[in-house]
Amino acid sequence: MNKILRINMSELTSKIETAPEQWAGLGGRGLTSTIVAAEVPPRCHPLGPNNKLVFAPGLLTGTPAAQSGRLSAGAKSPLTGTIKESNAGGTAAQQLARMDIKAIIIEGIPAEDKWYRLHITLDGVSFEPADDLVGKQNFAVIDAMIDAFGPKIGVLSIGVPGELRMAAANISVKDPDQKIRSHGRGGLGAVMGSKKIKCITIDDTGAGKVPIADPDKFRAAAKVFAKALLDHPVSGEGLPIYGTNILINILNEAGGLPTKNFRYGQCDHHEKISGETMHETIVSRGGKHKHGCHAGCIIQCSQVYVDESGAYITSGFEYETIWGLGANAMIEDLDDIARCDHLMDDIGIDSIEGAVLLATAMEAGVIPWGDGKECQRVLRDEIGKGTPLGRILGNGTGFVGRAYGLVRVPVVKNQGIPAYDPRSVKGIGITYATSTMGADHTAGYTIATNILKVGGYIDPLAKDGQVELSRNLQIATAAVDSTGMCVFIAFPALDIPESFTALIDLLNATYGLNLTADDVTELGKTILKVEHDFNTAAGFGPADDRLPEFFNYEPVPPHNVVWDFTDKEIDEFWNF
Amino acid sequence: MNISIKLFAGFRQNRFKMEEREIPENSTIIDVLNQLGINEPELGVAMIDGRHVTTDHVLQTGVTISLFPKVGGG
Numbered sequence A: 001m002n003k004i005l006r007i008n009m010s011e012l013t014s015k016i017e018t019a020p021e022q023w024a025g026l027g028g029r030g031l032t033s034t035i036v037a038a039e040v041p042p043r044c045h046p047l048g049p050n051n052k053l054v055f056a057p058g059l060l061t062g063t064p065a066a067q068s069g070r071l072s073a074g075a076k077s078p079l080t081g082t083i084k085e086s087n088a089g090g091t092a093a094q095q096l097a098r099m100d101i102k103a104i105i106i107e108g109i110p111a112e113d114k115w116y117r118l119h120i121t122l123d124g125v126s127f128e129p130a131d132d133l134v135g136k137q138n139f140a141v142i143d144a145m146i147d148a149f150g151p152k153i154g155v156l157s158i159g160v161p162g163e164l165r166m167a168a169a170n171i172s173v174k175d176p177d178q179k180i181r182s183h184g185r186g187g188l189g190a191v192m193g194s195k196k197i198k199c200i201t202i203d204d205t206g207a208g209k210v211p212i213a214d215p216d217k218f219r220a221a222a223k224v225f226a227k228a229l230l231d232h233p234v235s236g237e238g239l240p241i242y243g244t245n246i247l248i249n250i251l252n253e254a255g256g257l258p259t260k261n262f263r264y265g266q267c268d269h270h271e272k273i274s275g276e277t278m279h280e281t282i283v284s285r286g287g288k289h290k291h292g293c294h295a296g297c298i299i300q301c302s303q304v305y306v307d308e309s310g311a312y313i314t315s316g317f318e319y320e321t322i323w324g325l326g327a328n329a330m331i332e333d334l335d336d337i338a339r340c341d342h343l344m345d346d347i348g349i350d351s352i353e354g355a356v357l358l359a360t361a362m363e364a365g366v367i368p369w370g371d372g373k374e375c376q377r378v379l380r381d382e383i384g385k386g387t388p389l390g391r392i393l394g395n396g397t398g399f400v401g402r403a404y405g406l407v408r409v410p411v412v413k414n415q416g417i418p419a420y421d422p423r424s425v426k427g428i429g430i431t432y433a434t435s436t437m438g439a440d441h442t443a444g445y446t447i448a449t450n451i452l453k454v455g456g457y458i459d460p461l462a463k464d465g466q467v468e469l470s471r472n473l474q475i476a477t478a479a480v481d482s483t484g485m486c487v488f489i490a491f492p493a494l495d496i497p498e499s500f501t502a503l504i505d506l507l508n509a510t511y512g513l514n515l516t517a518d519d520v521t522e523l524g525k526t527i528l529k530v531e532h533d534f535n536t537a538a539g540f541g542p543a544d545d546r547l548p549e550f551f552n553y554e555p556v557p558p559h560n561v562v563w564d565f566t567d568k569e570i571d572e573f574w575n576f
Numbered sequence B: 001m002n003i004s005i006k007l008f009a010g011f012r013q014n015r016f017k018m019e020e021r022e023i024p025e026n027s028t029i030i031d032v033l034n035q036l037g038i039n040e041p042e043l044g045v046a047m048i049d050g051r052h053v054t055t056d057h058v059l060q061t062g063v064t065i066s067l068f069p070k071v072g073g074g
Ligand code: SF4
Pocket: A067, A089, A291, A292, A293, A294, A297, A298, A299, A300, A301, A302, A486, A487, A488
């Protein structure tokens, strides 16, 4: 892959460029972050003409390697003001890779107040009017595109919150089942909206296969890699049966399940919203408990959640969403939570930010605690329609906190803190504080080692070893995010050494390279530093690598612990 | 002595969610696993009062232990 598709929205032109040599070994997050750092002025307004929206499939995307079909999206984030990468499944990544497109760079803003649909084929890009799509939410957009182009069309789209440039807006990606996966975090939907792009359609007719330099070596490595995924109990058994929501009960037992807007570490109704209950419900109603977000996923952590009559409610129903609505916002009914998840997909807001901001709205007294029906109304009729209240909420947790004068506002760099309490799972607190992305658990998932005993064990309640753990995981994750692999390959990679070797062999076989494990670590370090430098130039410093103050003085039960890292201890993170 | 056992995920299949059991003094987590017919390598995490414990941990009377197979998410 070495084509860069550059789209200029000010002039409504596009061109194909050859990727410069220094981008050759980059894909996914490594490439989006490198491009944003090279081309976006760090102090620019994220919604202004100088920000750029970049999409890049991973280095292995489009090959037959399992789990490799993820798409990275990058820009300066309107939510955090930092650099941002968010990756998602769906069909677009593999289509772009097969079309030999290494990255799409979208720059500028149209002079006229007019909405566009970008149509991408092997012949180039056409700028179609999108007047008939404006005001529609994502499922209606996707249905209209399927009607117009058939079920194989690739779609990236935004809902009304994205059009209105709300900082919680995401970018939706059509998946193989005509449903939605999301570039969720960091408000990238608002960047797409600022560029007046309602939707991007991808028709890969005529595209070939992704070339592989050494097919025999590739096949051998792919086999070892897939075997490790299926052999490891987490990726081979736990995730396909229970999905990620199996974490509710284990975090609850560990006292790290943030409850009622981070007041408590355990939730009385945990069993009702647990992965075990969800599994039973899905099976008894005839839904699907395993399901992949893209062709080629063999782990299949996703699921199709249905109602009592067997009708679809939502898919890709993740632990973080269920935690956020179920424990943190105290909604006890899984069906209500599923309906909120579906609405967040439909209107196009990040389901983590959305869940955290709803709990903050409860803290503010705007919504009664645990009122799942009212949450659905607020999502659909306030945020989804862009009413004044909807715009306050749709701009994210931090904005809601300021609007209502709250103190207990769980954000880092203005991004909502996800599903693990940093006081009782201290490693993840270091990740929240230091990640270049704002509070993001996936950036360095210390839960594996702090809670799940994967890749060793480091006591979640003690400070020792957490900075190093988070650093090593953030470096490895930055590299993995560049391959197009989903983050769950980390479970076998942490425990089964051959699976990590196989991943490197897959890269070498695809590109005819001789990378070593050290090269991959170096790649991860370089990506983190490029991102960190961008953030520094954008005005961020060590004082921003901090958790909200309330974590320092509000002990969280049952362990009654506070966040007790000193500034100096946190700042050690960047010492590499 | 009396202890309570909570089981999660696949460990619940053909067993239970929570039960009280009578076990001999000085029993360890391994002894409980044996009583339940769970092979040690299947165990992911054992916790008592929200703290991780190792399989050789000697149990005190009245404790509640939580046993999880190898699971994960994120
Ligand atoms: S394991 Fe889950 S997130 Fe990863 S590729 Fe499969 S469905 Fe997508």
